[in-house]
Amino acid sequence: MTDWDLRKLRVLRALEEFGTVRATAEALRMTPSAVSQQLSSLSHQVGVALLEAHGRRVRLTDAAHVLLRHTDIVMAQLERAEAELDGFVRGEIGHVRVGAFATAIPSLVVPALHALRREYPGLTTKVHQADAAEVYDLLSAGEIDVGLSLAAQAPTAHDGRYDRRELLTDPLDVALPAHHRLASARALRLGDLSGEPWIYGASGPWRDITVSACAQAGFVPEQAHVASDWRAILDMVAAGMGVALIPRLAATGDTPGVSLRVPHSDQPRRHVVTAVRSGAGEHPRIAVVLRALADTAGGLGGSTVQYS
Numbered sequence: 519m520t521d522w523d524l525r526k527l528r529v530l531r532a533l534e535e536f537g538t539v540r541a542t543a544e545a546l547r548m549t550p551s552a553v554s555q556q557l558s559s560l561s562h563q564v565g566v567a568l569l570e571a572h573g574r575r576v577r578l579t580d581a582a583h584v585l586l587r588h589t590d591i592v593m594a595q596l597e598r599a600e601a602e603l604d605g606f607v608r609g610e611i612g613h614v615r616v617g618a619f620a621t622a623i624p625s626l627v628v629p630a631l632h633a634l635r636r637e638y639p640g641l642t643t644k645v646h647q648a649d650a651a652e653v654y655d656l657l658s659a660g661e662i663d664v665g666l667s668l669a670a671q672a673p674t675a676h677d678g679r680y681d682r683r684e685l686l687t688d689p690l691d692v693a694l695p696a697h698h699r700l701a702s703a704r705a706l707r708l709g710d711l712s713g714e715p716w717i718y719g720a721s722g723p724w725r726d727i728t729v730s731a732c733a734q735a736g737f738v739p740e741q742a743h744v745a746s747d748w749r750a751i752l753d754m755v756a757a758g759m760g761v762a763l764i765p766r767l768a769a770t771g772d773t774p775g776v777s778l779r780v781p782h783s784d785q786p787r788r789h790v791v792t793a794v795r796s797g798a799g800e801h802p803r804i805a806v807v808l809r810a811l812a813d814t815a816g817g818l819g820g821s822t823v824q825y826s
Contacts, residue, residue: 609802
């Protein structure tokens with residue numbers, strides 16, 4: 519196969535456009551002899567004459583016109599390739615995999631990626647639901663590019679494998695049965711529920727968060743039921759089976775039979791963070807996704823900070 523030289527093809531195209539070697543040389547800021555050398559070399563390369571004498575000038579042969587017809591197609595395709603590659607440079611094209619824990623997906627991930635799809639239709643994404651602690655293993659294995667986790671589940675600050683930033687401070691509300699004696703209390707404190715039956719997970723971050731929040735309020739919660747699915751927890755609360763802490767991200771829409779109350783002075787909170795492999799946040803396509811997540815979190819009232 520011929521080893522095509524695009525510079526020589528451009529010289530041939532310019533000659534067809536400007537008509538003479540001298541005019542071509544002036545347009546390309548070359549000497550006439552350099553133009554002639556380029557065309558002679560191209561003719562030798564393709565094995566067929568591209569120019570023929572026409573009086574005191576030269577003109578393109580039929581073979582040269584055939585070559586130019588294909589050159590125009592190649593050049594147009596290369597322009598498209600250049601434009602597409604420029605999209606990669608700006609982060610408008612590519613593929614990004616996002617791992618997130620369950621409650622972050624509907625409130626943070628889906629709105630952010632939906633906005634990206636409108637703004638950057640060439641950027642494709644894949645969502646991977648994972649436990650808050652699992653996202654770091656997925657990042658390390660190269661299975662996701664961006665992870666959403668909880669600060670409490672993050673590796674230590676000395677672990678240099680990841681760059682993290684706080685994305686959102688998520689308040690925890692108290693879910694009470696609608697008929698509960700404290701459902702309409704003017705100023706509910708978490709400590710007021712020390713004698714109530716509680717619903718939370720058997721292990722993992724949510725058990726830790728519930729037990730820790732109650733401990734700070736001065737009591738150990740009595741675990742009446744074990745559940746970690748928010749829909750199941752809310753249904754049990756609605757049935758009067760106990761009380762629970764519900765993250766604001768999980769409490770979307772009205773739940774019949776449930777009264778969601780904000781603790782008066784001891785409201786616990788969890789901190790949602792984004793994580794990427796160290797240095798990866800500078801990649802344009804990943805930076806675009808991080809920016810979209812930050813914008814979405816800002817719309818929810820979350821506080822965002824930049825990578826240090």
